[in-house]
Amino acid sequence: MKEIYLVNLTSKRGKLESDLDILCDQIRAIDINRIKSDSIAKLSEREMMEVEEMVKIILDFE
Numbered sequence: 001m002k003e004i005y006l007v008n009l010t011s012k013r014g015k016l017e018s019d020l021d022i023l024c025d026q027i028r029a030i031d032i033n034r035i036k037s038d039s040i041a042k043l044s045e046r047e048m049m050e051v052e053e054m055v056k057i058i059l060d061f062e
Contacts, residue, residue: 005054007047014041024054 005024011017043051056062 005058007043007050007054009041009043009047014039016041022051024051025058027055027058 003025007022007024009016009020009022011019
């Protein structure tokens with residue numbers, strides 16, 4: 001059974017119009033020109049730590 005590595009963000013922050021999930025097991029390389037200078041929302045310190053831990057597990061850094 002495949003594990004799901006996601007962090008849920010609610011739309012009650014920043015410019016988010018709906019809830020979304022960060023899919024930590026679907027890491028992609030993107031062109032720097034696709035990144036806009038203004039952010040849609042910010043992660044809390046706890047959420048960022050959660051994402052970092054999941055990425056470490058997926059990339060086998062532990």
